[in-house]
Amino acid sequence: MHLETFDWRIHRSGGALEFHPGRRGGRLLWRNQGDGIRHRLAVDSAPSFPAELPEGPLRDEIASAASVRRLVPVVTRRARKETIRILDDLGKTVARAELERSEPIHDPRPRVADHVLRVVPMRGYDEAFDRLEAFVVGDLGLPAGAPGPYVRALQTLGRAPGDYTDKPEFELEPDMRADDAARRIHLALLDVMDANVAGIRDDVDTEFLHDFRTAVRRIRAALSQIKGVFPESVVDRHKEEFRWLQRGTGALRDLHVHTLRLPTYEGELPAVVRRRLAPLREYLRAHTVSAHQDVCTLLASPRFERLDATWRGFLESGGPARPEPPEAAKPAIEVATARIARAFRRVVRRGDRICDSSPAAALHDVRIECKKLRYLVTFFESLFPTAATERLVGGLKGLQDHLGDFNDLEVQQAALSRFADDMVKEGYASSEALLAMGRLVERLAVRQSAERDRFEQRFAEFASEENRVLVAELFGGGS
Amino acid sequence: MRVFATYSIKGGVGKTATAVNLAYLSAQDGTRTLVWDLDPQGAATFYFRVKPKVKGAGRRLIRGKVPLLDAVRGTDHEGLDLVPSDFRYRHMDLVLDSTKRPVRQLARLLAPVRKEYDHVFLDCAPSISLVSESVFRAADVLLVPTIPTTLSLRTLDQLHRSLAELSPGRILVLPFFCMTDCRKSLHREVMAARADAPYPFLETEIPYASLVERMGVRRAPLHTFSRRSVPARAFRGLWTEVKKRVAEADRAG
Numbered sequence: 001m002h003l004e005t006f007d008w009r010i011h012r013s014g015g016a017l018e019f020h021p022g023r024r025g026g027r028l029l030w031r032n033q034g035d036g037i038r039h040r041l042a043v044d045s046a047p048s049f050p051a052e053l054p055e056g057p058l059r060d061e062i063a064s065a066a067s068v069r070r071l072v073p074v075v076t077r078r079a080r081k082e083t084i085r086i087l088d089d090l091g092k093t094v095a096r097a098e099l100e101r102s103e104p105i106h107d108p109r110p111r112v113a114d115h116v117l118r119v120v121p122m123r124g125y126d127e128a129f130d131r132l133e134a135f136v137v138g139d140l141g142l143p144a145g146a147p148g149p150y151v152r153a154l155q156t157l158g159r160a161p162g163d164y165t166d167k168p169e170f171e172l173e174p175d176m177r178a179d180d181a182a183r184r185i186h187l188a189l190l191d192v193m194d195a196n197v198a199g200i201r202d203d204v205d206t207e208f209l210h211d212f213r214t215a216v217r218r219i220r221a222a223l224s225q226i227k228g229v230f231p232e233s234v235v236d237r238h239k240e241e242f243r244w245l246q247r248g249t250g251a252l253r254d255l256h257v258h259t260l261r262l263p264t265y266e267g268e269l270p271a272v273v274r275r276r277l278a279p280l281r282e283y284l285r286a287h288t289v290s291a292h293q294d295v296c297t298l299l300a301s302p303r304f305e306r307l308d309a310t311w312r313g314f315l316e317s318g319g320p321a322r323p324e325p326p327e328a329a330k331p332a333i334e335v336a337t338a339r340i341a342r343a344f345r346r347v348v349r350r351g352d353r354i355c356d357s358s359p360a361a362a363l364h365d366v367r368i369e370c371k372k373l374r375y376l377v378t379f380f381e382s383l384f385p386t387a388a389t390e391r392l393v394g395g396l397k398g399l400q401d402h403l404g405d406f407n408d409l410e411v412q413q414a415a416l417s418r419f420a421d422d423m424v425k426e427g428y429a430s431s432e433a434l435l436a437m438g439r440l441v442e443r444l445a446v447r448q449s450a451e452r453d454r455f456e457q458r459f460a461e462f463a464s465e466e467n468r469v470l471v472a473e474l475f476g477g478g479s
Numbered sequence: 480m481r482v483f484a485t486y487s488i489k490g491g492v493g494k495t496a497t498a499v500n501l502a503y504l505s506a507q508d509g510t511r512t513l514v515w516d517l518d519p520q521g522a523a524t525f526y527f528r529v530k531p532k533v534k535g536a537g538r539r540l541i542r543g544k545v546p547l548l549d550a551v552r553g554t555d556h557e558g559l560d561l562v563p564s565d566f567r568y569r570h571m572d573l574v575l576d577s578t579k580r581p582v583r584q585l586a587r588l589l590a591p592v593r594k595e596y597d598h599v600f601l602d603c604a605p606s607i608s609l610v611s612e613s614v615f616r617a618a619d620v621l622l623v624p625t626i627p628t629t630l631s632l633r634t635l636d637q638l639h640r641s642l643a644e645l646s647p648g649r650i651l652v653l654p655f656f657c658m659t660d661c662r663k664s665l666h667r668e669v670m671a672a673r674a675d676a677p678y679p680f681l682e683t684e685i686p687y688a689s690l691v692e693r694m695g696v697r698r699a700p701l702h703t704f705s706r707r708s709v710p711a712r713a714f715r716g717l718w719t720e721v722k723k724r725v726a727e728a729d730r731a732g
Contacts, residue, residue: 037557040509057597058509085555091698092528093555123560124552 001046001076002150005069006199006208011161013065016150019046019073028053030061047071068260070205076105077153086132094128096120097136102149104156112156116149117142164195166211172382174333179229179319181332182222185379187315189219194308201296206256209295213253216246221375225339228327234314241307248298252291258415259284265440273439276432283419283428336380341475343373348468351459360410363455367403370396388474392467399462402454409448413441480593481725483600484618488634490605493624493657495522496691496701497714498602501622503700504718505598506559513551513596514561517571517614518604521564527554528698533565540588541574547588548595556700560596572609581609582645586617607637612645620725623654623678624685627669632676639677651728652678653721657685681724683716 001019004010010017015038016031028047030039039058047053048070050063062071079102086095098118119136121129137144147155154160168188172181193215199208220242223235262281266274298304319328327335347369354362374396381389416437423429483501485494498514506512516523521531529552539545551560575581589599603614615621623638625631635654642650654676660666673680685691688710690701697704701711 038511040507040558042509056509057511088530090528090530092530093553122553124550 001073002153003046003071004074005066005071006196006204007069007164007166007211008162009065009067009069010062010071015061015065017062017071019043021046028058030058046073068205069207072204074159075150075153075157077102077149078105079103079149086128088128093122094125095122095132097132100149102153104153106157114149114152116146116152118148166192166214168192170379170382172332172380174331174383176332177319177328178226178330178332178335179323179325179328181335181380182226182229183315183319185222185226186219187312189215189222190308190312190315193219197299201299203292206260209249209253209256213246213249216242216249218375220246221372222379225343225372225376226335226379227339228325229335230314230325230328232325238307238311241303241311245298245304245307249295252288252295254415255284255288255291258419259288261412268440268443269436273432273436276430276436279423279428279430279433280419280437283423283426332380333383336376336383337475340373340376340380341471343369343376344471344475347373348463351463354455354459360406360452363403363406363452366459367400367407370400370403374400384474388470392470392474395462395464395467399458402451402458406448406451406455409444409451413444413448416441416444480589480596481598481620482589482618483598483620483622483721484603484614485600485622485624486603486611486614486618486638487605487624488607488637489626489631492605492626492631493685493691494518494605495526495602496694497622497624497657497685497717498600499523499526499694500701500714501718501721502559502598502600503556503702504715505600506556507702509558510597511595512559512598512600513592514554514559514600514602516561516564516602517568517610518564518602519566519568519571520604521566522695523602524561524563526694526698526700527561527563529554529561529563531564531566533563538574538577541571541584542578543584543588547592551592556703568604575609575613582612582616585610585613589617607641615642615645615650618650620721621650621652622721623652624657625654625680626658627656627666629665629669632669632672635676635678651725653681653724654678655681655683655685655717658687659684660687681717681720683713683720685710685713685717 001021003017003019011033014033016033018029018031020027020029025042025044026046028039028041028043029037032038039061041053041056041058043053047062050059050066053059053062079100081101082099084097084099085093086097088094096119098120100116100118101113102116103113117136117140119129119133133144136142151161168191170181170185170188172184176184193212196208196212196215199205200212220239223239223242259281262277262284266277269277323329347366350362350366350369354366374393377389377393377396420429420434420437423433483498485498485501487494495518502512502514514523514527524531533540533550534545540547540550547562550562552563554561575584578584580587585601592599601614601618603611623635625635638652642652656670656673659670670684686709688708690705690708691710693704694701701708701714705711
C-alpha cells in the first residue's frame with residue numbers, strides 16, 4: 001500500500017512510503033527514490049498522521065515531509081520480490097538485484113503484471129555494482145531507468161506523482177488573445193478548487209479547505225485584476241458568487257488555523273499555566289464541528305453547483321471572434337505588462353506614504369496591493385524571462401512575508417479576544433483560561449509592534465532603485 | 480547520532496558478540512546502524528563475512544586523510560553497515576599519538592557520518608590504551624560485558640578510576656553480566672554482590688551459551704539463525720534495557 005498526501009508531499013521530498021500488511025499489523029517502509037530502504041518500522045496499521053507513530057527517525061522524516069496532511073493509500077499492489085544476491089568467495093553479498101513482480105490490486109481487468117529488475121548498490125562495493133549493472137544492461141539487454149512498479153501502478157489508475165498541485169503552471173503564449181489567456185488561467189484555478197471539494201466534505205485534513213480558499217482567492221484576484229477581457233456582467237456576477245464562497249468558508253478556516261496553532265500557544269505559556277487553555281480547545285472543537293457542517297451544506301447547495309457549472313461552461317467555450325470587452329482581443333503580453341506595471345506602481349505609492357504615525361490599516365492596504373501584484377506576476381510568468389520574474393517575486397516575497405506576519409499577529413489578537421467573548425457567553429470560560437488567553441494576546445501585541453518597526457526597511461528593500469529599473473525594463477513603466 | 484562502545488579490559492568476555500547482536504537488533508528497529516570494528520583481531524568483521532582490509536586503514540584513515548564513509552561496507556543485513564577491521568589497526572595507538580589531539584581523534588572521524596547513521600557501535604580491542612581513551616571520548620554509552628568473577632569486578636573498579644581520571648565528559652556506563660553460569664556458586668555470589676559495583680548493573684544477564692560461539696561458524700548475527708533461543712532472547716532483552724536506560728539518562732538531562 002503506497003501512502004501519500006493529496007498533494008504528493010512524500011514524493012516531492014524524494015521519498016516513497018509503503019505499508020506492507022503482515023499477520024499482526026505490518027511494516028512501514030520509507031524508501032529514498034532510486035535508493036534502497038531508508039527507514040523501517042513495525043506498526044499495527046497504516047498510519048494516517050505521523051503522530052500515530054512512535055518517536056524516531058521515520059516519524060521525523062514523515063512529519064517533515066507531510067506536515068499536517070493526512071496520509072492516504074494512493075495505490076495498492078500485490079508484489080512478490082525475489083532477491084538475487086551476488087556473493088564473493090567468502091559468501092558475502094557484494095551486490096543485490098531484486099526481481100519484483102507487481103500487479104495493482106484495484107484493477108478488475110485481466111491482471112497485467114509488471115516485472116521490474118532493480119539493481120541495488122551496496123556501500124563499499126562499487127565495483128561489484130558496476131559490473132552487475134553492465135551485465136544487466138549489456139548482456140541481458142534490459143533498458144535502464146524505466147519507471148518503477150509504483151509509478152507504473154499509478155499509471156494504471158491514470159495518475160502520476162505530482163498530478164495535483166495547488167500551484168498550477170499557466171502556460172501562455174505571448175501572442176495569445178488576452179481573453180484566451182485569462183480563460184486558461186481561470187480554468188487551471190477552477191480545476192484546483194474543484195479538486196479539493198471531496199477532501200473538504202470528507203474532512204480528510206485541514207489543507208483541502210486551505211487550497212480551496214487559495215484557489216478562490218486567486219480566481220477573485222484574476223477577475224478583478226485582469227480587467228476588460230470578459231463581459232462586465234459576467235465578471236460582476238461571478239465576483240459576487242466567489243465572494244459568497246470565500247465568506248462562507250472563512251469561519252471554518254479560522255477555526256482550523258487556531259486549532260493547529262494551539263500547541264504553539266501552549267508552548268508560549270509556562271508549563272503550570274498550559275492546561276488552563278483546555279476550555280479554549282473545547283470551544284474550538286465544538287465550533288469546528290458545526291462550521292464544517294455549514295461548509296458541507298454550502299458545497300452541496302444548488303448555488304454552488306450552478307456556479308461551478310456555468311463558470312466552467314463560460315471558460316471552456318472560446319470567446320467570440322470580435323469580442324466586446326476592450327482588452328479581450330489584445331495580445332496577452334500587452335495586457336500583462338500594463339497590469340503588472342500598474343500594480344507595481346500602486347504598491348510603491350502606498351508604501352511611500354507610510355510613516356511612523358500611519359495606522360495599521362495603511363500597512364494592510366500595502367499588503368493587499370502586494371498580493372495583487374504577486375498574483376498578476378504569477379499568472380503571467382510564462383510570458384517573461386524566468387530569471388527576471390524570479391528576482392521580482394523574491395523581493396516581493398520578503399515584503400509580503402513581513403506584512404503577512406504583521407497582519408497575522410493582528411488577526412490572532414482579534415480572534416483570541418473574540419473567542420474569549422464567545423466562551424464567556426457560551427459557558428466555556430474559566431477565569432484562568434481567560435487570563436491565560438490575555439497573556440497570549442499581550443505577547444502577540446509586543447511581537448506586532450516589533451514587526452511594525454521593520455516595515456521601512458523591508459519596503460525600501462523592495463522598492464529599491466534596482467527593482468524599479470527591473471520593472472521598467474520588463475513591464476515598461478515602473479515608478 | 481548516538482555512539483555505543485562495547486568495552487572491556489579483558490578479552491574473551493563477549494564484546495564482539497554483544498556489539499554484533501545489538502547492532503543487528505538496532506538495524507531491525509529501523510535505525511540506521513554502523514559498526515566500527517576497532518579490534519585488529521577483526522572478529523566483528525569476520526562475523527559479517529567482510530574482508531578485513533580497509534584502504535588506508537593504517538595511517539591515512541586514522542589521521543583523517545581518508546573519509547570514514549569511504550571505508551564503510553554494507554553488510555548482508557538491511558540497515559546495518561560496517562567499517563571493517565584491518566590488521567594494521569594494531570598500530571592504532573602509535574598513529575593516534577601522531578595526530579594533533581589523539582584523544583579527540585575518533586570523535587572527529589565520526590563527526591561527518593552523523594547524518595548517515597543514527598547508531599554507531601564501536602567494537603573495541605581489549606586493552607587500556609590511547610585507543611580506549613579516544614573511545615571514551617567518542618562514545619555516549621559504554622557497554623561493559625562482565626563475567627561474574629571477583630577479578631572482573633576489580634577491573635570494573637579500575638575502569639571507574641580511569642574514567643574519573645580522564646574525565647571524558649558525560650558517558651553512560653552500562654555494565655552487564657555475561658557468560659553467566661548459574662551452577663557456579665562464585666557466579667551467584669558475585670552477581671548477588673552487584674550493589675557494591677561502582678555503576679548500576681543492567682538487570683538482563685547473558686548466560687553462557689555455545690550457540691553464541693556458533694556465530695563464528697555461521698558468520699552471521701545470532702538472530703539470523705536462532706531467533707527463539709535463550710541467548711537470542713537475552714540479547715533482545717538487553718537491547719530493550721539499554722534503550723530504556725539511555726532514554727532515562729536523556730530525560731535526566
